[in-house]
Amino acid sequence: MSILGTRVVRTEDPLFLTRGATYTDDLVDDRLTGALHATFVRSQVAHGRLLSVDTSAALEAPGVVAVVTAADLSDLVPLPPPFPFINQEMTRPWLASDRVRFVGDPIAVVLTEERYQGEDAAELVAVDIDPLPAVVSTADAARDEVLLFPEAGTNVMASFGEPAPADFFDGCEVVVTQALVNQRVAPVPLESRAAAASWGADGRVTVWCTNQGAQQARGQLGDWLKMDPDLIHLITPDVGGGFGAKIGADPEYAFVAWLAKHVGRPVRWAESRSENLVGMLHGRGQDQVVTIGGRRDGTVEAYSLVFDQDCGAYPRIGAVLPTLTMLMAPGVYGFPKVHSQGRALATTTTSIGAYRGAGRPEATAAVERAIDLFAAEIGMDPADVRRKNLLPAFHEPHTTPMGATYDNGDYTVALDKALDAAGYADLRAEQARRREAGDARQLGIGLSVYVEITGADNGAGTKEAAELEVHPDGTATVLTGTSPHGQGHATAWAMIASDQLGIPVEKITVVHGDTDRVPEGGGTMGSRSLQQGGAAVHQAAGELIELARRRAAEKLEANPEDLVVDLGMAGLAVRGTPGVGVTFAELAADDRLLVNTVFNANAPTFPFGAHVAVVELDVESGKAQVVRMVTVDDAGTIVNPLLAEGQRHGGIAQGVAQALLEEVLYDEDGNPTTSTLADYPFISATELPSFELVEMSTPTPMNPLGAKGIGEAGTIGSTPAVQNAVIDAAAHLGVRHVDMPATPMRVWRAIRQAGHNASQEGN
Amino acid sequence: MIPSPFEYVKVRSVDEALAALTEHGEDAKLLAGGHSLLPIMKLRLAIPTVLIDISGISDLSYVRVDGDGPDAMVAIGAGTRHFELERDDVARTEVPLLPHVAGRVGDPQVRHRGTIGGTTAHSDPASDLPTALLALGGTVVLQGPGGRREVPVTEFWTGFFETAMSPDEMVVELRVPRTGSIGWGYEKFTRRENDWPIVAAAAVDGRVALANMAGSVVRATATEEALARGASIAEAAELADQGTSPGADMHADQEYRRHLARLLTRRALETAAGV
Amino acid sequence: MQVSITVNGEQRTDEVEPRLLLAHYLREVRGLKATNIGCDSTSCGACTVIVDGLSVKSCTVLAVQSDGAQVTTLEGLAGPDGELHPMQAAFRAEHGLQCGFCTPGMVMAAIGVLADNPDPTDREVREGLEGNLCRCTGYHNIVRAVRTAAQAGPAAGQVPQAQEVEA
């Protein structure tokens, strides 16, 4: 039996559970002996002219070796704009020199002998800022009255798409429009950002930093520091979560490398959580308007999604998220007409980047909310409206009106499986009972059906490299360009190699995150790793067998065609005589048995699924509690169910968190009010039920494993399901919509407002 | 994030603690469980230069019945940690509201460190145990250079992080009436289970106290008076926010807080009445 | 100031600043890096260790407050021959960790949960871990791991006896 598809426990765990993983801030390395600690001084003002930075008192403080400000950066070139198609005037300075644009904008860096001294000294750096009005919302930004970059003449970073034609909804019996907020959230990987750098006598720098792809991070450091990437040895130690926020490098990482050169000593930096919550990229942040039109029988004829993307002060991935949202706008539905238009806007807040799903959850949330609004308007069960409009099952690629080419899918089966497992009819009956009885605790049932894009071209193509070597002692090494930070690649990639070679998983070492050993790689993001990196390992194993076959044929004086893989002996045997042949290890003893390969998927894949959320809503207080989450998440072939389920669990939880709890908030002056974990309501175990996962597997033809991505699906599906469930629980009271997060106060207000409206209509 | 530097003094008795307070004056702070003080010191919202660690005073940790008959009081040492109170048999029989509320403070790790004296002295208007203590009635026992004095709980919490205690005094004991089998209710409204209350209501024996509805924990006097007049629970609860002055934050504005005060008061009273 | 603290059975005396947090003492002075720091507000529990038999957040305890205490960290759980503590074994079997950052604190807090309640329900486990945040697992497998560990008997709720306790 193949090891693939079995629940292999992780090989990385024994070390993680006994000594702990080694994150960047845990490093003990000779190259870091005597390292100075960097502490950033960041703006406490959202927007203003930076008048002066006085470092004299800080320089006198104990342990201070240097205080660096913008005046000291003459040998650094300005950071380039991150994308060609955005306004090129909107670039981030290394350190603010004349203007600050968000609370958290770096102004100076203090270098100290000891970590504790850094915080003391940073307080002594006197910063004088003449405040300017803050630009906190996309609506404020769009007015272009206060500009973050006066030289740009606008706050618009980029515009995508055209307005809908005036007659777009003509002929629809029913048209519903609703403004939706897909709020700004903080990714909060439990490990905050950290970096360390040390220069060698040979002019090379070693940089350790927490990220989701060492090779990409090295490329950026090279660009920014104007260095040949070969002179940068970038090491990614164990990484305590990323969720998109650690894609690539942050300027701070490059800056740490520069500081180490500047002072001629190794430098390390580890941010606090308070710094992280303003300094690390945030996610989501779209203000949307959906319009949906169709017939009273439930058929949707036209759908439009128009939105503004909040990008924060400086353009990062947020500036390109609109393209993904637009691409996935129609989701699983076969709407005949689809329109979408998006804008990317600068605000005086933390920059927005990728967060689990990055652009796709926003599309799904919009369309799944729109379907429910439409269903409510025509008085039909939301499950029926969905069924009526889902794309029928397809096994050949299907291209949507927005230009995405879905590989394959059967959305109706996904929905039916989820409804069955949830006991949909019984839930509706229980809901009716509670409504009848007027219970304080009402039941809400929320649905979502989703499709998402995984393994999309992230700039490095849709390919991944792998190197595989079997050693004379019977062990093997896999080198991969993916960058696991919890996903369990060390186990899964070993399983894939073991499946073909017969070498036990425990004897296969997976190496990643070191650019000297693995110079090329695409990292781990966008749910690409298994379908590209895993497939590359699969391909490498196949190539290694072919190489071994040629060498074994010579050695055994046999016909290559007569040699077959014998998994039991981890080698090649003569057909018909199992056990007689040569092991891979023996062949490796003659000459290195090593292959290098690149797998190119050529196209992304489109996992899909359906979620049913059940909430209990205390209609007197407005507080909702999720009591069940039933999910179908079809990611094609599953290599290790234990790992795939783990990805689903984590994803579901983050979606529930966005629907009910989490939101980054600023006051009107642009001060963040959620900059500690005491204020930012990170979801905890008590707000979640255990999840009910339903299996469904539609293998993709896009890679030999048949695998689609699973990293983000849970989040994409659960967010609208939970939001819909909360609204459903109060639907009988007249509530049609509540924005996320559906906080108790918001829900209570919506219920009260609906009551007022009803009594006024009654008058 | 780490505190600014300070000097640390460990004391073994109340007398030593009081002497140290007198010696170091304004700049000194007592350190009990440290679970209110250290977090604000780490954020540098408090910068004391001397910490007097009173957690080593072993005879400040107890729960016992003082006296007998209807006038007997339950005495709780200021150093009693939340988890000790939560599990204490005497407390469970004599004043079941208190151990229940102790178990609702923060999370297990917080309850392993925080003390009833600390939460009483800190006077955060959102704190759970002071709300329960205020509903129960009773006194806060202070000790200072001039000896011991008892302050009724209704006079102790005077405002936002302010109390009737003078800087050279410390809390040594909390005294509450025995409630035994009298019904009680506690409603703590949070977004996450382990959060501080957005609003909380404690009800026992016709008295109701509210958390986070003013600068300090407060009694819902209008409700209590209505109950005394014989009003129904529902009617009395509608008056719960009268005389309060709630603040607004991201979780609740004033209007919603007032609504919660009324709702939670009704529910706490209903639980206390067994309906 | 001088402090004498027994960590994982080993007692040592060190000179420390009064403001040194126990978490930093463990990491920097004792070199035990499993204990992580995930917040500044006593919210995340990543720093949870067992002090004198009770789970505590070591970012909110001063090293000087722990003078004379017995501290157990993740590194002190496995047997001398590497045999996993029942809680460690259960976390592995149930895939209760992904990135691993919350794990040291989560495992220590989970031992604390079973110390109080040897056979908790799912809900009781969730409430017992309310002070520990995890971003990766959605808590599902953590809850399962704690329930599984409970099946191993009382050892799952205990830390190993200090090997070397000095007077």
Ligand SMILES: Cc1cc2nc3c(=O)[nH]c(=O)nc-3n(C[C@H](O)[C@H](O)[C@H](O)COP(=O)(O)OP(=O)(O)OC[C@H]3O[C@@H](n4cnc5c(N)ncnc54)[C@H](O)[C@@H]3O)c2cc1C
């Ligand atoms: C993460 C977290 C969550 C929490 N959640 C809640 C919650 O939900 N509800 C809640 O009510 N509380 C909560 N708390 C606070 C907790 O209850 C604290 O333990 C308590 O408020 C303070 O007690 P302490 O012994 O730790 O006091 P310390 O922090 O040591 O001291 C607090 C203040 O009181 C003074 N003080 C201490 N003891 C005395 C004394 N005997 N006499 C005079 N002054 C004294 C100190 O000088 C200091 O000013 C939480 C704390 C944390 C860290």
Ligand code: FES
């Ligand atoms: S680091 Fe101690 S609770 Fe977060």
Ligand code: FES
């Ligand atoms: S495993 Fe990553 S935070 Fe818990």
